[in-house]
Amino acid sequence: MSVVFEKTKGLTDKEFHYCPGCTHGIIHRLVGEVLEEMDLLDDAIGVAPVGCAVLAYDYFNCDMHEAAHGRAPAVATGVKRVLPEKTVFAYQGDGDLASIGTAEIVHAAHRGEMITVIFVNNAIYGMTGGQMAPTTMIGQKTTTSPFGRNAEQTGSPIRIAEMLATIDGAGFIERVSVHNPVHIRKTKKAIRTAFECQQNRKGFSMVEVLSTCPTNWGMSPIASLGWLAENMIPYYPLGNFRNPDKEA
Amino acid sequence: MEEKVICAGFGGQGVMSLGRLMSYTGMHVGKEVSWLPSYGPEMRGGTANCHVIISDTLIGSPIISHDATAVIALNYPSMVKFEHELIEGGYMFYNSSLIEQAPERSGIKSIGVAANEIASEVGDLRVANMVMLGAYLAACKPYSLEDVVAALRKVFGPGKEKFIPLNEAALKRGMEVVESAAVGK
Amino acid sequence: MEKVLMKGNEALCAAAIRGGCRYFFGYPITPQNEIPEYMSRELPKAGGVFLQAESEVAAINMVYGAAGAGGRVMTSSSSPGIALKQEGISYICGAELPCVIVNISRGGPGLGGIQPSQADYFQSTRGGGNGDYRLLVLAPANIQEAVDLMTEAFDIADYYRMPVMILGDGMIGQMMEPVVFKTPAARELPEKEWATTGTGGARTPNIINSLRLDPAELEKLNLHLQEKYERVRANEVRYEMHQTDEAELVFVAYGTSARIVKNAVAVMRRQGVKAGLIRPISLWPFPERAFDELPGSVRALMSVELSQGQMIDDVKISARGRWPVGFYGRSGGMIFTQQEIVEAGEKMLREVSHVSGV
Numbered sequence: 001m002s003v004v005f006e007k008t009k010g011l012t013d014k015e016f017h018y019c020p021g022c023t024h025g026i027i028h029r030l031v032g033e034v035l036e037e038m039d040l041l042d043d044a045i046g047v048a049p050v051g052c053a054v055l056a057y058d059y060f061n062c063d064m065h066e067a068a069h070g071r072a073p074a075v076a077t078g079v080k081r082v083l084p085e086k087t088v089f090a091y092q093g094d095g096d097l098a099s100i101g102t103a104e105i106v107h108a109a110h111r112g113e114m115i116t117v118i119f120v121n122n123a124i125y126g127m128t129g130g131q132m133a134p135t136t137m138i139g140q141k142t143t144t145s146p147f148g149r150n151a152e153q154t155g156s157p158i159r160i161a162e163m164l165a166t167i168d169g170a171g172f173i174e175r176v177s178v179h180n181p182v183h184i185r186k187t188k189k190a191i192r193t194a195f196e197c198q199q200n201r202k203g204f205s206m207v208e209v210l211s212t213c214p215t216n217w218g219m220s221p222i223a224s225l226g227w228l229a230e231n232m233i234p235y236y237p238l239g240n241f242r243n244p245d246k247e248a
Numbered sequence: 249m250e251e252k253v254i255c256a257g258f259g260g261q262g263v264m265s266l267g268r269l270m271s272y273t274g275m276h277v278g279k280e281v282s283w284l285p286s287y288g289p290e291m292r293g294g295t296a297n298c299h300v301i302i303s304d305t306l307i308g309s310p311i312i313s314h315d316a317t318a319v320i321a322l323n324y325p326s327m328v329k330f331e332h333e334l335i336e337g338g339y340m341f342y343n344s345s346l347i348e349q350a351p352e353r354s355g356i357k358s359i360g361v362a363a364n365e366i367a368s369e370v371g372d373l374r375v376a377n378m379v380m381l382g383a384y385l386a387a388c389k390p391y392s393l394e395d396v397v398a399a400l401r402k403v404f405g406p407g408k409e410k411f412i413p414l415n416e417a418a419l420k421r422g423m424e425v426v427e428s429a430a431v432g433k
Numbered sequence: 434m435e436k437v438l439m440k441g442n443e444a445l446c447a448a449a450i451r452g453g454c455r456y457f458f459g460y461p462i463t464p465q466n467e468i469p470e471y472m473s474r475e476l477p478k479a480g481g482v483f484l485q486a487e488s489e490v491a492a493i494n495m496v497y498g499a500a501g502a503g504g505r506v507m508t509s510s511s512s513p514g515i516a517l518k519q520e521g522i523s524y525i526c527g528a529e530l531p532c533v534i535v536n537i538s539r540g541g542p543g544l545g546g547i548q549p550s551q552a553d554y555f556q557s558t559r560g561g562g563n564g565d566y567r568l569l570v571l572a573p574a575n576i577q578e579a580v581d582l583m584t585e586a587f588d589i590a591d592y593y594r595m596p597v598m599i600l601g602d603g604m605i606g607q608m609m610e611p612v613v614f615k616t617p618a619a620r621e622l623p624e625k626e627w628a629t630t631g632t633g634g635a636r637t638p639n640i641i642n643s644l645r646l647d648p649a650e651l652e653k654l655n656l657h658l659q660e661k662y663e664r665v666r667a668n669e670v671r672y673e674m675h676q677t678d679e680a681e682l683v684f685v686a687y688g689t690s691a692r693i694v695k696n697a698v699a700v701m702r703r704q705g706v707k708a709g710l711i712r713p714i715s716l717w718p719f720p721e722r723a724f725d726e727l728p729g730s731v732r733a734l735m736s737v738e739l740s741q742g743q744m745i746d747d748v749k750i751s752a753r754g755r756w757p758v759g760f761y762g763r764s765g766g767m768i769f770t771q772q773e774i775v776e777a778g779e780k781m782l783r784e785v786s787h788v789s790g791v
Contacts (some may be wrong), residue, residue, distance in 0.1 A: 012638075018685025045502065059639045063629035065501050066525050066642040071494035078506070081482045081628065082456060086631050104494070104711040107487035205508070268609065272438050275611045276543070281438070283609035287464055308696035310608050313770040 008032040010041055014058045017152045019126075021221025023178045027120055027210040028189045030178075035062065038195055044087040045079050047072040049101075050204060051093035052126040070101025073108035076115045087198060091114040094135040095125045096133055098160050105164070105206075112169030112203040119160060122124040123232060126198070130216030134158040135232055142216070157235060161208045165241035171203025173242040177210040177233060179225040186238075191212075193243070202244035210236055249279075250412050251390045252312045256297035256328050257322025257343070262377035265357035266320065270381065270390075273399035274302035277391045280312035295325055302390050318388055322363065329349055341383050343376065359383055359426060366421045372378050374420035382422020391418055436611040441576050441601065442467035445535060446475065446613050448583035448721060449507055451614055452611060454533065455481035456506035458495035460488055463547045463602040466508040466536035481625045489514040493521030493534075500530035501641035503628030505587050509535035512553050513544060513604075513617040514559070522596060523562030527643025529627075531590035533583075534568070534598045537606035548766025549602035549689055555744035557600050565655050567662050568598045569669060570716040572688045576610040577713070585617045593665060600716065602739070604689045604768075606723050618733045665718055672720035673712040676702065680709030681731045682778050683756075686737040687713045687770075694737050697774035700718070708778055716744070721751040733785045735759040737774055739767075 010032025018024045031057035035041050039221050041062050048056035050069035058170040067075040072090035080088040095121050097105050108115060124142055125131040132145040135157050149157075163174040172194050176187040187209055194205035212224035219227060240246070252272065267283050272420030274281040284299040299312040314332070318339040321327035324347045329353045331340055333367040339357050342350070361383045363376035370379075385393060397416050404411060439447065446468055449457075452723035457472040474530060476483045484500045486492035492508050494759060495646050499506040510518060515536045536557065540550035557570045569589060578690065586597040629639045645651035652784060673691075676698055677683055686694040691712040701708040711723045724734075734756045736745035761777035763769045 041632070043631040045629045045631060047498070054644065055644055063638050064633055064640045065498060065629060066528075066640070066644050067497070068494060068520050071490070071497075072519070074491040074494035075498035075501075077484070078456075078458065078495035078504075079499070079502040080498075081484060081495070082499045082502040082504035082506075083630060103487050104491050107491065109482075110487075157627060178776075210590075263499075268438070271609060272548055275436055275438050281611060284604065287603065287607050290691075307610075308699065309693040309771065310604070310610075311768060314772070329558065 008036050010034070010036040010061055011059055016059065017055055018052065019215040021212070022052070023122070023143050023211040024120065026178050026184060027118065027187070027209050029209065030055070030184070030191055031118055032060065034188060034192045034195060035087075038192065040087045040195065044089065045083065045100050046118045047076045047079070047088070047090040049090070049092040049096040050127075051096045053091055053093060053120065054127065056091050070097065070099070071104055072094070073101065073113070073115065073117060077108055077111070079245050080113060080115050083216070084114070087116075088114075088197065089118065089195070091118045093126070093139060094119070094123065094133045096156055098134045105160070107204065108169070109164045109167045109170045109204040109206070112171070113199055114198050115204065116198045117206040118206045119206055120211045121160070121208055121236070122213040123157070124213050124216050126213050126216055130213070134234040137235060145248045159236060161206070164206060169204050170206070170242050171244045172197035172205035173235060174240045175208040175210065175238050177228065177238055179210070179212070179228045183238075199246055200244070210238075251300075251302040251318065251388060252316050253300045253302075253318045253320060253384070254297055254302070254312055254316050254333055255300060255320045256326030256330055260298045261322040262374065263296055263320070263322060264277060264298055264347070266377040269396070269399060269403065270300045270302065272403060273396050275393055276399050276402070277395050279303060280307050282307045284310040291308065295323070296331070297326065297330070318384060320384055322380065326340065331356070334373045337418065339384070339387055341380055341387075343380065343423055345376070357387075359429070360388060361422060363422070363426050366425075367418055370417045370421060371414055375415055378415050378418035379422040382419040383426050385413065386423035386426035393423065434613045436613055437629055438474075438609050438611050440467060440607065440609050442537065442606040443471045444576050444580050445583050445599065446471040447585070448614065449477060450479050450481070450578040450668045451532065452587040453505045455479065456499045456504045456509050457481070457508065458486050458492040458499070458506070459508050459510065459661060460486050460492050462511045462514045464606050465509050465511050465535065467606070468535060468537070488708040490520065493518035493525075496532050497521050497525050497528070497530065499530065500532045501524065501629050503625045503630055507533040509534065509537065511536065512538045512541050512550070512556070513627045514557060515553065519562035522568070523566060524643050525562050525596055526566035526568070526596055526658070527564060528641050529594040531587070531594050532596050533586045533590055534596055536600050538597060538600065538602045540764060547603065549604040549768060550603060550764060550766055551602060551688060551690060551739040552741075552743065552764060554716065554738070554740060557598055557784045558719070566658060567665070567717055568596050569593070569665055569718075570600050570718050571596045572600045572714060573605060574688050574691045574712065576605070576608070577612050579605060580614060581617070582685065584614070588617070588620045588622065589669065591622050592676060593661060595665075597660065600688070602689050604657070615617070621682060663711065663780040664676065664740060670718050670720045670722065671713055671714035672723045672724060673714060674723060675710040675712060676707035677711065679707055679728060681707045681730055681732045682709070682735065682782050683727060683731050683733075683780065684708065684710045684735050684774070685713070685744065686710060687716060687744065690737050693769060693771055694774055697778065700771060700775050701778060706779060706782070713744070719747040719749035719751065721724060724751040731756060733757050733759060733781050734780055735761060737769070738762045740764050746760050762779075
């Protein structure tokens with residue numbers, strides 16, 4: 001019998017705690033696969049955020065830190081400065097990275113910190129029960145924007161990839177999505193390129209992954225994927241914003 | 249022996265380095281020493297001061313509080329501010345180039361030193377602080393001129409050794425101010 | 434070793450490097466700026482890394498990362514900056530990581546001032562951040578002691594896997610005194626098998642973490658921490674008894690205050706008043722046992738602090754009602770004179786005599 005698919009060695013056997021239909025599972029698998037395929041697992045140190053992925057330290061099959069809310073890039077910086085030859089990555093959500101942790105992510109990019117950040121943007125706070133995030137879409141109802149997000153009161157959704165792409169220290173910045181298999185494959189490629197950027201010491205690297213939250217969006221997993229494609233991608237355009245190999 | 253000296257003046261008059269040299273020399277002749285600077289925004293162009301203690305025994309508080317044995321004041325505000333920190337019979341060395349009137353307080357020994365003029369005569373206004381130190385050395389004798397020059401040699405190192413004669417001349421001229429006054433009495 | 438004349442802040446750095454510090458993460462704040470400045474110059478020469486973080490919050494989280502990766506790491510700041518670091522300090526304690534934190538404290542609350550103060554006693558000894566944890570807090574009173582404690586601090590931190598705080602103030606940081614750098618007795622330190630250095634394919638992953646969602650597990654962590662703190666209490670108490678023989682009045686003061694109190698004690702003894710001093714060097718663990726060593730002649734204690742009274746709580750706990758406990762303090766960067774302390778001490782002795790009808 002031939003093996004056509006195997007679970008990556010990049011993940012432990014621990015069962016995910018994520019909600020049914022949540023795309024964190026896909027993104028975890030992609031990161032695990034890339035680390036395995038690049039033969040980095042033995043040398044990698046990951047940093048988990050506060051948010052839905054807080055338990056990521058139990059899932060990635062490498063040395064892990066659990067950071068305070070928003071501080072993962074600072075923790076990753078500390079690790080990387082002690083172990084400059086190792087592969088260091090942070091895995092953060094949009095509350096963690098785009099709200100409480102903006103200073104840490106901006107300055108990690110600004111220093112050109114040789115770390116890779118996987119930024120999972122699902123336009124809402126998941127872990128705490130569906131509150132509004134800086135990435136929440138205009139009109140989107142959450143538990144703290146019950147009448148829909150209002151730009152006058154709370155501003156417009158923040159575009160992190162575009163913002164970080166303005167920073168010279170950023171080597172690789174790309175926005176991808178996991179709403180269908182084609183884009184899942186593109187996401188994996190982006191994650192791989194980000195880790196290569198780190199390996200080649202080409203600067204800070206971040207992949208922003210558009211993701212769903214069926215539970216807090218109040219939709220089925222399939223409807224969520226559609227909502228992502230219809231509402232998020234037009235506002236958060238996919239594509240590369242900075243690439244060390246494609247400098248003008 | 250315990251010398252408690254407040255050095256004070258405008259920023260740029262070299263009062264901090266004066267105090268450091270006094271402490272450094274003290275350390276090299278085997279005394280206990282401490283140097284406590286004022287710090288913060290007042291250091292930016294305002295009045296700077298430092299407290300120097302040179303003692304035969306372990307130093308308790310590095311703060312000089314109404315028990316200064318000497319004050320070296322390079323400008324008028326410093327003299328007015330610190331004359332009341334002196335003990336009875338303490339020494340006030342004031343820079344008479346910039347301070348026209350002697351301290352009001354009685355019961356202290358006031359010595360005017362035309363430090364700016366003397367320093368200019370010696371060759372560089374910047375050694376006015378060394379002229380003041382010379383006067384202090386001659387009056388209070390915490391250690392000798394040779395001790396100070398030896399300490400200067402260490403502070404300057406080979407690269408700045410060429411500045412030793414200038415500083416030594418300034419120290420000597422300061423000492424002469426006190427010694428000639430003593431002869432005149 | 435030769436004596437050198439050094440500023441407190443710089444002497445602390447030189448001692449840290451001698452003590453094995455190789456990583457420094459900090460952010461500018463007065464009156465400790467000589468520390469990051471010195472480290473930026475000297476740490477690279479020792480093969481180490483200096484990094485100025487974007488904030489105190491980021492700096493302490495870099496410390497958390499570096500300590501977890503097995504580095505000998507420190508940060509420094511002053512009171513409001515230390516307040517910002519409390520989040521990271523709590524995580525570091527929860528994850529049981531070693532590091533050294535220097536607080537060259539200044540007056541508060543809020544932005545406060547920049548002159549010497551001891552108003553961070555609570556912040557330092559009572560945790561400061563969330564949760565049941567302690568820092569080992571050492572408060573030097575002169576530069577030589579600062580150097581000696583700092584040189585040893587990294588060993589202590591590694592030994593117990595907990596942060597050590599060196600608590601000074603603007604005066605300790607800014608003043609110069611002669612120091613001699615000595616080599617402390619080396620502790621037998623365990624290998625950092627827990628560090629996240631990459632598995633190398635040779636072991637299961639290490640996880641640096643303070644999260645325990647299962648209450649039973651979290652309680653277990655807390656009981657383990659308390660067991661460790663008991664060992665610290667048993668082994669790391671440091672204090673100085675100064676002229677307490679036959680003393681009637683015993684001052685309790687640490688750091689900068691203790692120096693001024695020593696002058697006051699000398700003045701009082703010359704005047705025939707039997708005064709003495711307990712000088713806690715470790716503020717946590719607090720030297721409760723020093724009070725058990727006091728002679729029967731003692732009639733009163735007085736806590737003397739550059740605050741409105743924080744350590745006095747520990748003095749009262751340690752006194753266990755055996756003596757009345759008075760207080761004298763100044764704050765905001767105002768520093769008492771020895772004469773103020775002499776007067777406060779004599780007043781207290783008169784009051785005690787009056788009450789007891791002597």
